[in-house]
Amino acid sequence: MTSDHILEAHELVKRFGDFTAVNAVSFEIERGESFGFLGPNGAGKTSTMRMISAVSQPTSGALSIFGLDPSTHGPEIRGRLGVVPQEDTLELELSVRLNLEMYGRYFDLPRRLLRERTAELLEFAQLSERADDKVDNLSGGMKRRLTIARALINKPELLILDEPTTGLDPQARHLLWERLYRLKREGVTLIITTHYMDEAEQLCDRLVVMDHGDIVAEGAPRDLISRHSTREVVELRFGTDSHEELHYRLAPFAQRVEVLPDRVLLYVDEGDETLQALHAAGVTPTSALVRRSSLEDVFLHLTGRTLVD
Amino acid sequence: MSTSSDERLGWPRWRRSWSYHATYYAQTWRGSVASTVLFPIFYLAAIGVGVGHLVSAHTGLVGGQTYLHFIAPSLLATTTMQLGEGESLWPVLAAVKWIRSYHAAVATPLEPKDILTGKLAWVVTRALATGVVYTIVIGCFGALHSWWSLTLPLIGALITLAFAAPLVAFAATVQSDASFALIYRFAFVPMFLFSATFYPVSAYPASLRPVVQFIPLYHGVALARAAAFGEGSSAAVLAHLGVLVAMALGGILWGRRTLRRRLVD
Numbered sequence: 001m002t003s004d005h006i007l008e009a010h011e012l013v014k015r016f017g018d019f020t021a022v023n024a025v026s027f028e029i030e031r032g033e034s035f036g037f038l039g040p041n042g043a044g045k046t047s048t049m050r051m052i053s054a055v056s057q058p059t060s061g062a063l064s065i066f067g068l069d070p071s072t073h074g075p076e077i078r079g080r081l082g083v084v085p086q087e088d089t090l091e092l093e094l095s096v097r098l099n100l101e102m103y104g105r106y107f108d109l110p111r112r113l114l115r116e117r118t119a120e121l122l123e124f125a126q127l128s129e130r131a132d133d134k135v136d137n138l139s140g141g142m143k144r145r146l147t148i149a150r151a152l153i154n155k156p157e158l159l160i161l162d163e164p165t166t167g168l169d170p171q172a173r174h175l176l177w178e179r180l181y182r183l184k185r186e187g188v189t190l191i192i193t194t195h196y197m198d199e200a201e202q203l204c205d206r207l208v209v210m211d212h213g214d215i216v217a218e219g220a221p222r223d224l225i226s227r228h229s230t231r232e233v234v235e236l237r238f239g240t241d242s243h244e245e246l247h248y249r250l251a252p253f254a255q256r257v258e259v260l261p262d263r264v265l266l267y268v269d270e271g272d273e274t275l276q277a278l279h280a281a282g283v284t285p286t287s288a289l290v291r292r293s294s295l296e297d298v299f300l301h302l303t304g305r306t307l308v309d
Numbered sequence: 310m311s312t313s314s315d316e317r318l319g320w321p322r323w324r325r326s327w328s329y330h331a332t333y334y335a336q337t338w339r340g341s342v343a344s345t346v347l348f349p350i351f352y353l354a355a356i357g358v359g360v361g362h363l364v365s366a367h368t369g370l371v372g373g374q375t376y377l378h379f380i381a382p383s384l385l386a387t388t389t390m391q392l393g394e395g396e397s398l399w400p401v402l403a404a405v406k407w408i409r410s411y412h413a414a415v416a417t418p419l420e421p422k423d424i425l426t427g428k429l430a431w432v433v434t435r436a437l438a439t440g441v442v443y444t445i446v447i448g449c450f451g452a453l454h455s456w457w458s459l460t461l462p463l464i465g466a467l468i469t470l471a472f473a474a475p476l477v478a479f480a481a482t483v484q485s486d487a488s489f490a491l492i493y494r495f496a497f498v499p500m501f502l503f504s505a506t507f508y509p510v511s512a513y514p515a516s517l518r519p520v521v522q523f524i525p526l527y528h529g530v531a532l533a534r535a536a537a538f539g540e541g542s543s544a545a546v547l548a549h550l551g552v553l554v555a556m557a558l559g560g561i562l563w564g565r566r567t568l569r570r571r572l573v574d
Contacts, residue, residue, distance in 0.1 A: 053416055075322065075419070081416075083416035085409075089408065093337075094333065102332050102333070106325050106414060106417035107317075108317040108318050108325060109317065
């Protein structure tokens with residue numbers, strides 16, 4: 001184990017009976033980076049998160065967190081981690097402040113330190129004004145920020161976030177991203193799972209794409225896009241149901257054509273030129289849009305499916 | 310936020326879980342304290358004095374005691390059983406499924422066994438406090454006849470643990486609370502009624518008397534009565550203790566398995 005790796009996983013497997021949720025995945029995470037797991041629901045992300053949170057034991061494979069083995073040093077490892085679960089697990093009947101203080105007690109922190117840190121975290125989560133309100137009365141975005149604040153009560157070296165912004169409106173998501181950038185600047189290592197490609201592109205220095213329990217690609221978002229997709233994508237919609245026929249007709253205009261139920265994607269380097277060529281050839285879509293390739297396209301290329309169904 | 314070597318309290322992990330429950334209770338204690346004090350007073354006044362008046366008019370003493378004195382120790386036993394039930398079914402299912410507070414706890418240094426120990430230690434704490442209040446109330450009604458009565462809070466705590474431990478273990482295995490109502494109706498209500506709570510075992514036909522031995526609460530009732538009156542053979546007392554301790558230990562071992570399976574698979 002080199003000193004830069006905060007976490008190393010080698011051939012990790014998680015099985016539940018006959019079902020293999022995680023199928024021999026390997027990855028290494030460096031101190032200070034934000035690392036993402038991108039994939040649709042059921043890809044094995046949450047099972048992987050539970051293993052690297054030192055909560056559930058791998059069925060097989062080797063895992064090292066902070067250089068320690070979670071099967072023998074679970075409590076010590078978890079004492080240095082922060083975990084933001086997919087669903088909030090807050091005490092709804094208690095105040096915002098008490099939720100932070102009581103959770104801090106699990107880490108054996110003295111009361112004086114907890115009071116201090118709770119005040120800091122309320123500020124960080126922009127919840128100072130709501131400190132004495134019952135959690136039940138908070139909005140979804142506020143609850144999410146409180147869950148993140150709670151995960152920071154022990155000043156973790158590594159923060160693990162499972163679908164941090166699922167179910168939030170765009171404004172609440174951006175506010176939350178901004179908080180996560182701030183943590184990253186302060187040197188906290190972040191591990192994030194998401195099925196939102198924009199979130200992965202925004203937040204992750206490096207990520208793996210998971211599908212059916214396997215890692216199908218790994219790299220920085222821009223690298224993955226340049227490796228597995230073209231620079232631009234032309235999205236065409238036609239007022240017809242027979243998109244399949246179009247595949248044959250459009251193939252000469254692009255490096256790759258993907259036919260989706262509601263639209264056709266042409267993978268090209270220069271979208272505007274392609275549009276002109278299509279126009280000249282008499283192809284008349286009802287709508288046409290040129291955009292840059294995204295991780296969604298990478299995922300589509302690697303798995304033949306879209307991320308959010 | 311940088312890493313720092315924080316000061317720690319040095320508490321064992323189960324005690325942190327106990328403290329979580331205690332803090333939670335401190336937010337919501339008022340109603341339950343009033344009922345803890347008032348319920349035994351009402352109960353002893355209504356059943357002990359009221360029904361006792363009828364009983365003494367018809368049959369005189371019951372098991373060598375006035376009716377009030379006879380039922381006072383069983384009140385402690387039934388109440389501590391109910392405390393064990395009340396803390397163990399719905400609150401545990403909420404913690405593993407609805408609110409998921411135990412899932413939050415296993416993401417910290419706590420292990421499932423720490424959560425179980427802290428939970429049961431907290432339930433026992435409440436039982437001890439309840440037992441002290443009940444013993445004082447029973448004493449005020451003049452129903453304590455022996456220095457062994459001082460062990461009544463401990464007996465109450467053991468009864469609570471004997472029921473709480475297996476119920477926590479069970480609640481950690483279920484997906485819905487459908488079975489809980491059945492347990493209340495077909496286990497707790499009959500136990501409350503038929504554990505020689507309101508009359509001595511001798512009220513049963515001779516052929517039925519041995520069956521009472523299989524009602525767990527009966528052993529709690531018998532133990533509480535033995536302490537209040539300072540009577541009963543040591544063999545019988547040890548047998549009652551043995552049943553309750555076995556339930557508690559069996560429940561703890563079972564709960565360690567079920568909570569582990571539920572929380573960390």
